[in-house]
Amino acid sequence: MKVTFPHMGNQYVATKILLEELGVDIVVPAECNQEALNIGTQHSPESICLPLKVNIGNYMKGFKEGADTIVLTGSCGPCRFGYYSILQKEILKDMGYDDIKVILLDPPQGDYKNFIDSVTELAQTKNPYKILRALKKAIQILYEVDALEEATHYKRPRQKQKGLVDRYYDQFHKDVRKVYGYKETSRVIEKARQDILNIEEEPNREILKIGIIGEIYTVIEPFVNLNIEKKLGDMGIEVHRSLKISHWLTEHLFLSPLNLTMEGKTRKAAEPYIKTMIGGHARETVGHGVRYAQEGFDGIIQIYPFTCMPEIVAQSILPKVETDYNTPYLCLIVDEMTGEAGFNTRIEAFTDLLQRRKELRHNEKLLSGN
Template identity: 45%
Template sequence: MRITFPQMGNTCIPVKAMLDDLGLNYEIPSFNTPRSIAEGARIAPESACLPLKANLGNFIQAACRGADTVIIPGGCGPCRFGLYSEMHRQILKEHGYDMDILALEIPRKNPQEFIRRIRILTGETKLFEILRIASRFVRIAGRMDALEQQVRLKRPRENDPGKADRIYAAFRRDVFSRRGSQEILALIRKTRMEIASIPELSCAAPLRIGIVGEIFTNIDQETCLHLEAKLGRMGVEVHRPITLSSWIQHHMIRKALHLPERRECITASRLYMGAMIGGHARETVGNSVLFAKQGFDGIIQTYPLTCMPEITAQSILPSVTRDLGIPVMTLVLDEISGEAGFQTRLEAFTDMLMMRREQGTIKLTGRTAGDEKK
């Protein structure tokens, strides 16, 4: 058995550490590129969303290198992500790629099936060791999210433009030569120290923009045309609450333990969206409300073309703008999204935000869910 998995930002780094610790053979696909996405789009249904096409491109690449088994998380709700595992299996088989698909989804009715799938990967590894490896996986995911946020904060403030990105790019190259969770954690610590040591401009007062939307186009910077780096080079401080570690915590751990949702963003969304409709739609609306109340200059929503939950969220965001006075720009992405128009829209949006700041028109507060009852 030679395992592979879909690429989504830096998700491959904690997954690599976990597979190293388990002693399994694996094949890591390259980070997503226009070529690999086009390869997936070639065999995907035309109306399929961008993440499915990108995943198929990853699996084709890995299959050509000898991978025969795919591990992929599961999903629920109207978002089509919950159907991906079966869609991948059928599409790959139709095009001559005979790969086993293991969907690691927390079951609602049959926990034995989930345990069986885990045992396919772990073999005779003892339960205690499995839990230790899982704990290290979660820890590395959290450290990676912290590293990414450190880079986002450093970009608009560094007095040597591009240095943080150069250190970060070197990390993403070097990490694949490390073996196991301990070596990877050590490299993360070293990289964070290097970034922290970069001198900062004393007079920096960057615009603050919050990123919301569908998780794949939020996390995978190759797919969203390096949105965060582009904004950072324009002198913008970027915040993105949708992360791998938050997804693990809220959609895997809390779901497995049947714990209720008590996140601030879910509470903040209730005035505008009273029910879970799939994907990250509630997080999109709720985080937009929170960004407005925290005095952010603007919000950018990203999602793949045809994403049903985010289309619904997009239709609600004008109400957030009206009530709380925060501008929102939506970027819809697919395999033919172009750099030039993308860059032009970002520049126009940030110029508008700077003009608003200079004119003092930012509205910091607005109505809350409690106001609806008054």
């Protein structure tokens, strides 16, 4: 068995560790790119959401290098992500990949049996110690790589020499693919994080803060969101991302089956607008939007794939949040037809608005003597 998996932001680093620690032969997927999107678009239903199309293209490199098995996570609630494993298998069959095995790691939702069976099939061992040890190391790597990303979000708008953050971050992605196992991977992550944190900052630079909310794949995967975090950082804006893979995994793998949650504050913030889970991350999108507004962020950007129903519901609610908290809100919808020039224009116009608002508020304070 040779395993590949979808690419989503830095998730590949932790998945690589999980499978390496289990002794599974793997093909690490290439970064998402236009070629992968073109392949997926050609073979997928036109109206299906963008992540599935990119996933299909992702798998091609793995198949060329001998992969015969795909591992992916499942979902819960009314979201098409929960059908990806079935639909992708049918698409791949139509493409001539009849013998590809799909191992689905569904969130347990109170019943760990199916989850354990899937992990056992993937690991090809029933040794619980080996499985738990590998899972623990993978989760630790997730938290470490999320901390690295947070360092890039903080330093990019403040760096004195433009481009240094991306130089270290790009080098990290090259280095992490070359190493094997938890210790070496952790060392590479920490070195990159320290290099970025040690970058000299431009003193007294005015920094705007924007919260990024929306569907998890488009929020996390830079190819799909057209590198929005880098674009904003280069404009002098500190980005805060509402969704992190480490938190998602902890929430759905460990806490949710026990009726516990890390999202209590977020759900409470969303209650005046949406009281229940309707699928995807709609409630979290609204809740995080409210919390960003309450915390005084300069603006909020929602990003999601075209036809994503949970996010469409959230989009209909967020203008009310914008009005209630006087916090500017921008919605960006992406699909295979999204043009980067128009995308950039909307971001630039939005950030110009935020900068102007901040200047006006500053001038008002000066005039009032406060």
